[in-house]
Amino acid sequence: xxxxxxxxxxxxxxxxxxxxxxxxxxxxxxxxxxxxxxxxxxxxxxxxxxxxxxxxxxxxxxxxxxxxxxxxxxxxxxxxxxxxxxxxxxxxxxxxxxxxxxxxxxxxxxxxxxxxxxxxxxxxxxxxxxxxxxxxxxxxxxxxxxxxxxxxxxxxxxxxxxxxxxxxxxxxxxxxxxxxxxxxxxxxxxxxxxxxxxxxxxxxxxxxxxxxxxxxxxxxxxxxxxxxxxxxxxxxxxxxxxxxxxxxxxxxxxxxxxxxxxxxxxxxxxxxxxxxxxxxxxxxxxxxxxxxxxxxxxxxxxxxxxxxxxxxxxxxxxxxxxxxxxxxxxxxxxxxxxxxxxxxxxxxxxxxxxxxxxxxxxxxxxxxxxxxxxxxxxxxxxxxxxxxxxxxxxxxxxxxxxxxxxxxxxxxxxxxxxxxxxxxxxxxxxxxxxxxxxxxxxxxxxxxxxxxxxxxxxxxxxxxxxxxxxxxxxxxxxxxxxxxxxxxxxxxxxxxxxxxxxxxxxxxxxxxxxxxxxxxxxxxxxxxxxxxxxxxxxxxxxxxxxxxxxxxxxxxxxxxxxxxxxxxxxxxxxxxxxxxxxxxxxxxxxxxxxxxxxxxxxxxxxxxxxxxxxxxxxxxxxxxxxxxxxxxxxxxxxxxxxxxxxxxxxxxxxxxxxxxxxxxxxxxxxxxxxxxxxxxxxxxxxxxxxxxxxxxxxx
Numbered sequence: 001x002x003x004x005x006x007x008x009x010x011x012x013x014x015x016x017x018x019x020x021x022x023x024x025x026x027x028x029x030x031x032x033x034x035x036x037x038x039x040x041x042x043x044x045x046x047x048x049x050x051x052x053x054x055x056x057x058x059x060x061x062x063x064x065x066x067x068x069x070x071x072x073x074x075x076x077x078x079x080x081x082x083x084x085x086x087x088x089x090x091x092x093x094x095x096x097x098x099x100x101x102x103x104x105x106x107x108x109x110x111x112x113x114x115x116x117x118x119x120x121x122x123x124x125x126x127x128x129x130x131x132x133x134x135x136x137x138x139x140x141x142x143x144x145x146x147x148x149x150x151x152x153x154x155x156x157x158x159x160x161x162x163x164x165x166x167x168x169x170x171x172x173x174x175x176x177x178x179x180x181x182x183x184x185x186x187x188x189x190x191x192x193x194x195x196x197x198x199x200x201x202x203x204x205x206x207x208x209x210x211x212x213x214x215x216x217x218x219x220x221x222x223x224x225x226x227x228x229x230x231x232x233x234x235x236x237x238x239x240x241x242x243x244x245x246x247x248x249x250x251x252x253x254x255x256x257x258x259x260x261x262x263x264x265x266x267x268x269x270x271x272x273x274x275x276x277x278x279x280x281x282x283x284x285x286x287x288x289x290x291x292x293x294x295x296x297x298x299x300x301x302x303x304x305x306x307x308x309x310x311x312x313x314x315x316x317x318x319x320x321x322x323x324x325x326x327x328x329x330x331x332x333x334x335x336x337x338x339x340x341x342x343x344x345x346x347x348x349x350x351x352x353x354x355x356x357x358x359x360x361x362x363x364x365x366x367x368x369x370x371x372x373x374x375x376x377x378x379x380x381x382x383x384x385x386x387x388x389x390x391x392x393x394x395x396x397x398x399x400x401x402x403x404x405x406x407x408x409x410x411x412x413x414x415x416x417x418x419x420x421x422x423x424x425x426x427x428x429x430x431x432x433x434x435x436x437x438x439x440x441x442x443x444x445x446x447x448x449x450x451x452x453x454x455x456x457x458x459x460x461x462x463x464x465x466x467x468x469x470x471x472x473x474x475x476x477x478x479x480x481x482x483x484x485x486x487x488x489x490x491x492x493x494x495x496x497x498x499x500x501x502x503x504x505x506x507x508x509x510x511x512x513x514x515x516x517x518x519x520x521x522x523x524x525x526x527x528x529x530x531x532x533x534x535x536x537x538x539x540x541x542x543x544x545x546x547x548x549x550x551x552x553x554x555x556x557x558x559x560x561x562x563x564x565x566x567x568x569x570x571x572x573x574x575x576x577x578x579x580x581x582x583x584x585x586x587x588x589x590x591x592x593x594x595x596x597x598x599x600x601x602x603x604x605x606x607x608x609x610x611x612x613x614x615x616x617x618x619x620x621x622x623x624x625x626x627x628x629x630x631x632x633x634x635x636x637x638x639x640x641x642x643x644x645x646x647x648x649x650x651x652x653x654x655x656x657x658x659x660x661x662x663x664x665x666x667x668x669x670x671x672x673x674x675x676x677x678x679x680x681x682x683x684x685x686x687x688x689x690x691x692x693x694x695x696x697x698x699x
Contacts, residue, residue, distance in 0.1 A: 018447075019051070020052070022045070022510070022581065023048060023051055024053075024061060024296050027048065027053075027058060027061040027062065028062075030062065030597055031062065031063060032062055032063070033073065033074070033077060033336060034053060036062065036156075037077060039621075041077075041240075042081040042082060042083055045058075045078050046079060046083045046108055049078075049085070049110045049127070051110050054229070054231055055071045055074040055078065055231050056070070056071045056074075056230075056231070056554060058074050059071050059074045062074075062210060062325055065153055068230075068260050068263060068264070070229070071230070072264070073469045074368050075234070075251065083108070084234075084235070085106035085107055085108050085110075085235055086108070086110035086112060086433055087104055087105075087106055087110065087113045087115055087239060088104065088105055088106070088107055088110055088113075088114050089101065089102075089103060089104055089115070089358045090103035090104070090105060090225070092217075101217050102220070102221065102222050102223050103217060103225060103511050104222060104223060104224050104225070105224065105225045105226060106226060106232065106236070106239075111315070113455065120403055125391055145671060149302070149414055154427075160171055161478075163243075164201070164243040164478075165199070165200045165201045165202065166202060167202065167215055167241060167242050168201055168204050168221065168222075168240065168242045168243060169196050169201050169202070169204065169242055169243055169245070169246060169269065169365045169477065169638075170204040170205075170206065170236065170237060170240060170244070170246070170259070170393065171189055171193055171196070171203065171204065171214075171220075171245075171246045171249065171250070172189075172206050172228055172245065172249075172250045172254035172283040173189045173205055173206060173207025173209070173212060173214045173226075173228070173249075173254070174186050174189060174207065174209070174212070174214075174250045174251045174253065174254075175208060175213060175214075175250070176208070176209050176255050177206065177209060179397075179495075179517055179519070179520060181251045181252065181253060182455070182520070182521065183212070183521075183652075184455040184457070184458050184459075184522075185249065185251040185454075186209075186212040186214050186256075187213075187457075188250070188453040188457055188469050189205065189207070189214045189249045189459045190214050190219060190467055191219050191247060191249075191467055191470055191473070192249045192472075193205060193219055194219070195467075195470040195473040195474065196473060197220075197221075198687065199209060199328070199473075199474065199477065199479060201221070201477065202221045202222075202242075203219075203220040203221050204220065204222040204223075204224070204236070204242055205219065205222070205223050206224045206226055206232075206233060206236055207223075207224075207228075207250075208225050208227055208228070210225075216363050216629050222240065226507075228250070228253050228257070229257075230256055230260045230261065233245070233257060233261065233266075234261070234266070235351075237266055243267070243269075244266075244269035244343065244477075245261060245266055245268055245269060246268035246269050246270065246473070246476060247272055247276075248271065248451065248452040248453060248467060248472070248476070249432070249452070249453045249473075250412045250451065250452075250454075251455075252452070255276065255450075255451070256280075256450045258273040258276045258277075259273045259276065259277050261273065262274070262333075264413075269431075269476040270430045270431030270472075270475070270476035271428065271430050271431050271433075271451050272428065272430050275429070275459035276451045276452075277427055278427060279427055279449045279451045279621070280451075281374070282299075282323075282357070282448075283358060283597060285448070285449065286299050286301075286358060287425060288427075289423075289446055292422050292423070294419050294422060294423070294446055294546060295443070295445045295446065296360075296445050296446045296447075297320075297360040297361040297362070297363055297438075297445055298315045299305070299358050299359065299360040299361070300358065300359050301357075301358055304343055305341075305342055306485050308345060308359050309338055309342075310361065311359055312335070313538075315361040315428045316339060316361070317335065317336055317341075318334050318335060318336045318362040318364070319334070319335050319341065319359050319360065319362055319567070320333070320335075320359070320360045320361075320362040320515065321333050321334075321341070321344045321357065322357065322358045322359070322360055322448075332389055332642060333514075333516070334393060334515055338517075339344065341359075342451070344691040351651045353404055355611075363392060363440060364393075364447075365440065365648070366392040366434060366438040366440040367387060367388065367391060367392065367408075367438065367439050367440065368387070368390075368391070368392040368394070368396070368399065368437070368438050368441060368447070369386070369387055369388070369390040369408065369412075369416055369436070369438070369439060369444075370384075370385070370386040370387070370388070370396060370434065370436060370454075370456055371384075371385055371416055371420050371434065371435040371437060372384045372386070372433075372434050372454055372456055372457055373420060373432075373433055373434075373435075373438070373468075374431065374432055374433075374468050374471045374475060374529050375424045375429040375431070375433065375474040375475070376430050376475040376481055377428065378424050378425040378426075378428045378429055378430075379424070380420065380421055380424050380426070381471060381475065381483040382466065382468060382471060382483045382484050383417070383420065384404075384463070384464060384468075384488065385403075385405050385408070385413060385417075386401045386403040386404070386405055386459075386460070387402050387405035387406065387407060387408055388400065388565035389399055389401075389402060389496075389534070389660075389662050389666060390495060390513070391662060392438045392447075393514070393515060394515070394660065395514065396436060396454070396455070397499065397517040397519055397522075398499045398513050398514075398517055398518060398519045399458065399499070400496060400497065400498050400499070400537070400662075400663060400666075401456060401497040402491070402494060402495075402496050402530055403459065403460065403463050403494070403496075403497075403498070404463075404488040404494065405488075405494050406494065406530045406591070408439070411505045412439045412442055412444055413444050415444040416437055416444055418445060419435070419437065419446060420516065421445070423435060427451065429451060430475050430476055431451070431452075431472045431475060431476045432452060432453040432454075432457060432468060432469065432472040433449065433450060433451050434450045434453075434454035434456070434457075435449045435450075436447070436448050436449075437446075448657070451468060453468075453472070455522075456497070457469060459497045459524050462495070462524065462684070463495040463524070463526075464484070464486055465688050466484040466486060466638060471483070471484070477556075484689045492528075493526050493527065493528060493533075493687045494526070494527055494528070494529055494530045494532075494533045495524055495525065495526050495527075495533055496524065496525055496527070496532075496533035496534045496536075496537045497523070497524040497525070497540055498522065498523055498525075498534075498537035498540070498541050499518060499521070499522050499639055500523060500542070501519050502540045503651045504518040504651055507511075509646070510643075510644050510648070511647045511648065511650070511651050511657060512643075512647060512659045513659055513660060523537055523541055525540055526682070526684065526687045531666070531669060531675050532670075532675055533668045534669045535667075535675050535677050536677070536679075538667070539677055543656050544625070545656075545677060546577065546625040546656065547625050548575075548577055548578075550623060550624065550625035551577070551578040551579065551580045551599075551618070551623055551624055551625065552572060552577050552578070552579055552580070552624070552625065552626045552628065553580045553582075553601065553618065553624045553626070553627045554569065554580070554582075554585050554598070554613055554629075555581065555582040555585055555603070555615070555627075555628070555630070555631075555642075555643060555646055555647070556581075556585050556627045556628075556629075556630040556661070557630060557643065558630075559588065561661045562589070564661055564665070565661055565664060565665060566589070566629070566664040567668075568664060568667075568668035568669070569589060569596065570596070571668040571669070571671065572671075573596055573597075575671055575672070578599070579597075579598050579599065580598070580599045580600075580601050580615070580618060580624070581598045581599070581600060581601070582600070582601060582602070582615060583602065583603065585598070586599070601613060601614060601615040602614045602615065603615060603639075603642035603646070604642055606645070607643070607645055607648075609645075611615065615646055615649075616645065616646070616649055619646070619650060619653055619655055620647045620649065620653060624650075624655055625655065625656065626655065626657075626658070627645055627646060627647070627650040627655055627656070627658070627663045628644055629647050629650075629657065629658075629659055630659065630660070630661050630664070631659070647659065
């Protein structure tokens, strides 16, 4: 009653929560597994499972070792007592007729499966790597493979390609949509499943997001609406006994399960789990690059804040704090001084838990390069090189990506390909992967490598009209693969990917870009050149072109960016736009050397500082049609505070906002060139049909 009065939560729900709390207390009071199962062990464990307690939770309450060991002990005991979940069909016909759909889920609140089991899951057999299957149904698997040395706990190994196809392949989806894991990965999962079915493999999808295409009933042979946890994936694996599991098309969530799944005896198709670990672990990956002689920013593994400070002092600020095994750059930050460094280290330690946190030197004004590719046994089959419009320091999910790259030196491209080939060979990659590079003054350095499909794989595949995931799927399943014939230099069009944000729905969020991803979507547009494609993509995100009857507000924090933006500002002036700016920006552009006649508006000190001659007042009054606010390069508190207020006001009052100097310059160049942003949309097929020298093999 007291909780109800304090929270107003219905007493019925409170009674259920109380029951869960009492069960948790009962488990903790047992203190060890033997005592928990000494009396009516099966019934007690089944009751816990029915009420939603995971094996990992039970292990933690009993004081067992954290991680896979403790969870495995609970799992083994539970299975030995016959406490396993049942497979049920979701009734899509309201009980009027027998359900025939493949919508499946697992539950402990049942006595029998709705479907027959694939096969007895108690037998032991060796597991095999994906590359041992070749064309020809009668060809046997290689009995001497390294992967065979570890026994597979579930099912029997396929002896022919036909056996493998009958057993099927289990594909882990992307899970719930969130920042960093969205429809791009669902496209990858669906492309994988469709290729499996074209090649005759039974397909099994595990995903719990009804918004995805992968959870459509006709996309797979078996569809499990289930969470992407180690426990549930193992339950399904034991039930289905597939040929193997694909973890590399659903984003970071399934990729993080690879090592635990492999240690549990699951066959991971494609790149080995131990090699995925070497790429995801920042420390191991950095050591590997050093051993290969590949350039990377100076780095150090954290053991203490003082050691991190000493490293930053040695290489010089800014530095980049990089946790391992995180989604979308979570807790990744650029620290410009010691105070920021210590704060960011605390955040990284919370997010990354027991995983390594690496501090690297942050290279200012470097160009970031995306390398998306498919490899087989360490040999790259196909690749695509795209460039970020923004300088390095903007997360790839938030960056404007241009494909094919337009402004890379030939020697830069050569270095990128050499580095990528060395990494693919060292990590023995089979399947999709993404490497991010940075280049400055024709000097290339490695940022990171993801041994999975990246969010740019759909963008690359659409641009080149060559499905990289289909190729990767065949490679992971051990089929003979034939690369697409692609010549990036002979493509007569350009495609630009631009991010979409939901800042209008995120009250108080700072609408600016950084190394941690914040976009919630993206669009991509084709054009005859980079400027045409960029403007189309920008407008597709909801950006509104400024009208000459209104003004543009400029606020640029650092002098280097003011100088870089000078030609663009002159373009806006020459085109007849009324230009306002904050005092520091106005003073710089109105000095004797430049004298551009910019009108000054005061910066707001707080959210209520909207006097008549302030920037905040002009935005609220509808006088401003575009805000170009570049806060990058400044750590002064007053700049950060006033810049945030201006950016937030622009979002809240529906004013177009640009926060990156490269994007602002590109917009000015588009206007100067007279790029027609009212042109009639063209079908994607028209670009594919443009004459191309050398030819591209289409799918």
